[in-house]
Amino acid sequence: MKNLLSATALLLASTGLASAEGVLQLYNWGNYTNPELLAKFEKETGIKVTVTDYDSNDTALAKIEAGGHGFDLVVPSANYVPIWVEKGLVVELDTAKLANKGNIAPEWADVAWDPGRKFSIPWQWxxxxxxxxxxxxxxxxxxxxxxxxxxxxxxxxxxxxxxxxxxxxxxxxxxxxxxxxxxxxxxxxxxxxxxxxxxxxxxxxxxxxxxxxxxxxxxxxxxxxxxxxxxxxxxxxxxxxxxxxxxxFMDSAMLLKDAQNVEEAYKFLDFIMVPENAALISAFARYANGIAGSEAFMPEDMKTAPEVVxxxxxxxxxxxxxxxxxxxxxxxxxxxxxxxx
Amino acid sequence: MADRRFEPTRIPGFATVAVLAFVALYLPIFTLVAYAFNGGTSIAVWEGVSLHWFSKAWENEAVKSATLRSLTIASLAAIIATGCATLAALGTTRRRAFKGQTFIYVMINQPLMVPEIVTAVALLILFGMVKQWTGYQGLGYLVLAHSAFCIPFAYLPIRARLEGMDLSLETAAADLYANPWQTFRHVTLPLLAPGILAGAMLAFVISLDDVVITEFVKSGGQDTLPTYMLGQMRRAITPEVNAISTGLLGLTVILLTAFFLLTRKKA
Amino acid sequence: MSISEDAAAARSVRNAWALSAPALILLTLAAAGPLLIVLVYSFLSPGKYGNVEWVFSLDGWRSVLYTKDIFDDSLQLADAHLTIFWRSVKLSLLTTGITFLVGFPTAWFIATRPPRARALWLFLITIPFWTNLLIRTFAINEVIRNEGLFNTVMIKLGLFSEPLRIINTDAAVLMGMTYVYLPLMVLPLFAAIDRFDMRLLEAGYDLYASRWQVLRRIILPIVKPGIIAGSILVFVPSLGAYVTPRVLGGGKQMMIGNFIELQFGQGRNWPLGAALSMSLLIVVMVALLVYVRAAGKEGHGHG
Structure with missing residues (x-):
């Protein structure tokens, strides 16, 4: 039933008929989220994303552990991903709701810190x-x-x-x-x-x-x-x-166990795996992402940059x-x- | 001007130091404002004049809401902290020493005595439990936390003003059958006003600047200007923040000018 | 003592508590109360990834003074901790001294302006602080760096032949902390000077006192509560200063605030962080009580 609902929602979203005004609380590194990405997401889905910043993995971890935070998605670094999983602060992702998961580049599809990418979606590396x-x-x-x-x-x-x-x-x-x-x-x-x-x-x-x-x-x-x-x-x-x-390093988006806007979170995770959107993430902070095919949409100067390649x-x-x-x-x-x- | 009148309040050198202090205070502000008009993306490399950071800041919803939130929290915290501090200062000065006085004194100054991070971690744990328990995740926690750590900053100037303040006027008022409230309202409060003003301004500024406690207490969507800036610090800070600061400064100057012009007319 | 006097004294104490109650309640809820959690945490074991495990341990407290050598497990005095602590105390004392030397003349200058101008000058002191601490610190950096405003002007004027390196030195940290904490000294001093009856000065001079005698014998004793308040407001927070030493000092040398932060963050040793905080709290509290008591006693001598 849930799958059916989300599939319908996805369909509605993709045909631009989104009417349900949703919200999403993203807890991410400061100066890391392209406002254009959020604007595009809101235009396509009607979901308004609020970004709140952190400046260290440890702060983010301590804060979520304390509870009552109100966030849906968090973007920890690779070496912290297993900690979040071990502490049970995040949930395993439902692949059925992530139609674009196949877009993850092969080298990032199965990583040591998250075998099979069960919990995390690449953000930037x-x-x-x-x-x-x-x-x-x-x-x-x-x-x-x-x-x-x-x-x-x-x-x-x-x-x-x-x-x-x-x-x-x-x-x-x-x-x-x-x-x-x-x-x-x-x-x-x-x-x-x-x-x-x-x-x-x-x-x-x-x-x-x-x-x-x-x-x-x-x-x-x-x-x-x-x-x-x-x-x-x-x-x-x-x-x-x-x-x-x-x-x-690679920072990856994860869904929190006590997230309140789960459907919206899935939509967002799926959205950032679209190559064009992943390129928007990279264009802003100037790091590579893990989505195959996003290179085509990257700013010219990043395609050959010796710092990126x-x-x-x-x-x-x-x-x-x-x-x-x-x-x-x-x-x-x-x-x-x-x-x- | 050889025959300058003898001014008892003049102490040689003091005015020079004061003027130098003001120059030093405003020198960095000058560069900060200048870089708000920078055409490039840097807060330290000059690339020509432009207004584009102002429009960028104006269009940035996150920055705008963070600024507004900072001002709201600072105003509320300053009012609450100054109110509590004034009462406490009235309670703890100008009376005979009593048991528990030291306790009150230590309690009030306690927020000063530990680095912010400690209070921040403690509040994170406590408020985390309360948030889950009550389901309320609003701005109240930040206001409460800010009010608490602003209390000593408001208390100490008020207390400094109260100590040794002339009691004879209050006694005179009481002799003229003023009730305690009238005495307070018409005699004590006006005398105390400069201390309260100093305390309130300190509390406001301290709250406006707080990073660490806010970072740990905030819930989703509650970034203030300092926590927004902190997030930028590890990567790169653009003149956008200079533009916001310049805007705030401009607003202050306009409000102050208006205030002084208005009061001048009355006088 | 008569019965009515007893009753009056009791009423006075009751009033003191009643008036202090709102502040005490607020502080218990959001400052002093939660510190009990930190106290409890200092007696627990560190969790694997930060936080704590609910197993009693004195390791946190032991590590404040003694560390196990990481390579041969021998127990030795934690000289790193003591060095960091001593550096913080030294820099904070210097900051307090300098803010007083600059702040007292400034506060005096403001307090001796005509009443209307006074409020304006007071606002002028706080306006720079309407800008964010971080960006303000970066702006200071911009003034004092090698190719910054100060050095450029000095070289243009022919006063320096090459830039004076201030940035990333203790001098830069001191300048920055003096800048940041100056209003905390000026405002309480102002509040104290402002209630001072300037006619006393004339009386002093009429009695042929020198300027120095007037300053020492008349002004300082009366302004003393302001000095005490200002010094506390500058000294204690600068002990735990975090942003200024990091940005202007270049982060090569920690202060105690940074060190405690490390334990709660990347260091993943919350009990040590908690024990360090409690130690700092105790040291500061004792120092403060001794200072206030000593200052208070001396004050009584002057009447």
Whole structure:
């Protein structure tokens, strides 16, 4: 019966006869949702989407766990997806209501953090690498040595984003280990390198797009989308993929267990899997999405951008950070605390 | 002007420091307003004059509703906090020390003593339970939380004003058969007004600026301007926010000018 | 003491409680009361992914002062925590001192304007704060950065030959915190100075007191409640400051607020965060009571 209803609703929506005024509460990263996407969705379905922002996975998790939040959809990062599932905060998606699920690109259709994509629909994905002003430093930038053994030209001019999991994982991979390693030899090497390099960093801060553009910084550990925006403003900025290993991330939309607008949520999830709509998401925040065929609708400058299209030689160096637990997490926090002292 | 009249209230250097302080206060505001007119997408790289961020902000429903929500919460919180703080200040000053005075004092100042994140987590857990229990998810929680942490900011200036305030006028009023309410209304309150004004302005500004507690207490669709900005911080901040701030500043200046012109006519 | 005096005293105490009741109720509901949750949490075990597990543990409290070395499990003094705490105290004290040095003349200046202009100046102090804290902090950054307004003007004027690096130093954090907390000092000072009877100054000068003597012997004692209020309003919140040190200091050095935030966030150690908060609360409370009591006693000496 429910399926029939939603199928009817879908039909109504697709023929533009939508009359039922619905609402949807989306809880998403700040500055991540294209207003044009929401306008288009409202025009097609009559459903008004309200976006509320968060700025960290942990805040979002704590908030939903506390209850009484009023949200329907949330967009956690890959390494948090299993936590949401394990805690029972989200529900398994009903594939029957997601006609466009086949649009998910093959490489994203079955992922380690959500086998079979039972719980999550791709939103955007990207990488954490190093952006460097090539006028200041002409050497190899496809290595974490740029920020862990800072070359003389970049001393006092390079920034590191204050993302504990990304930074400790990159240092661990640079030291020869894997993320969430419990190998104390590797961790010691990573910690010592971080602490030795810290005096050479100008800061541990966000805002790389600005500060790379206006030459406040000559380099930064940074996300690819932000690096691309910096390059557009300042052509000297290039983005490197550390060959020792660099983190990949993907944020995916999930349906909350206590969602009140379930049908509307399904419509929205299905809507963002339409290639044209997925391209709208990417055009706004400048990260790739996981929908096959969306490339055709992407802005011209993103189709060939070296920040978005990972060069073949570095493709297998990208790693999705696993969810560290127990001892491994303690190591990460302890190293981070020591680094910040 | 060699023969300047001796001004007892003049302390050498004070005026200079004050003027410098005002210059320093407004210098960043000047750059903030300037970048609201930036043609480019940056708050730090100048790319020519344009009004497009103003129109963009005006068209952005999320920003508009967040701004309105911030102002609503700040006004309500300032009124409630200043009301409670005035009463508490009247209750705790100008009387003989009594048992429990320290307790009241500590309670009132408690919101100052822990970093915001702590209150935020505590409120998240408590309000989460209440929200599920009552089913009410409205703006009331934010108003309640803001009112509470604004109380010390309103209380301390009012108390500072009250302490050692001349009692003789109030005694005189009582001698002239004014009842306590009349005495308060016509004698104490006018004397106290500058303290209340200072307290209310502080409370308003503090509420307007709050990020952390709001972030943890808000329900769906309850972003305020600071939480909206916080969400932008990790990626990139555009001059849109400068445009909103400039708009708010402009509005304040217009309201103030109107207020002063009107009161001048009366006087 | 006569019976009627006793009754009057009792009535006075009853009134005190009645008048304070609304504030106390509000604070119990939305500030002090919920802190009991944090107190309880400090005695629990950390959950696997943040939050807590309902298993009693003293680890949170133990970790405030002692940490297990991550590599050899030996117990040692948590010098990272102490360094962070000491840095916060130092910066907060300096901020309080500087806001007072700048704020007192400013408040005095405002309070000695003609009555109508006074309100205008008072508003002028708060208007910059109608803009958002984050964007204001970014604007400060814009003024003091290497290619910013300040350095550009100084170089154009020929006063500097090369830009003075202020950004991402402790000086930048201090400037930013002074900026942010200045009204918290000026407004209570103003409220205290404003009720001051300026004729006392004339009396002082008539008795051949020097300016310094007038300032020290007449003005400061009377303005003292304002100084106490202002210092508390600046010192205590700046201890837990979060945004300013992060944006202007470049985030390389944590303050206690950032550190507690880390425990509730990425660090996933809520009990330690809770225990750290409680420790901070206790330290601040004791310091505050000692300060207010000492200041109060000294005040009585002057009458």
């Amino acid at each position: 990207g990488s954490t690498g190093v952006a460097v002003n090539t006028k200041v430093y002409g050497g190899d930038i496809n290595t974490s040595s740029v920020w862990l053994e800072v070359p003389a030209e970049l001393k006092g001019k390079i920034n590191v984003v204050p993302e504990m999991n990304d930074i400790v994982a990159m240092a661990t991979m640079w030291a020869g280990g894997a993320p969430c390693s419990e190998d104390t030899e590797v961790l010691k090497k990573a910690r010592d390198a971080l602490i030795a390099a810290k005096p050479d960093w100008i800061s541990m801060d966000y805002g790389a797009t600005e500060k790379l553009s206006n030459n406040d910084w000559a380099g930064s550990v940074n996300w690819n989308g932000s690096s691309m925006r910096a390059r557009v403003a300042n052509p000297d900025v290039a983005y490197g993929y550390p060959k020792e290993g660099y983190p990949l 990972i060069p073949a030689e570095f493709k297998d160096k990208g790693v999705f950070l696993p969810t560290c637990t127990g001892k491994a997490q303690e190591y990460v926090t302890a190293i981070w605390t020591e680094l910040q002292k």
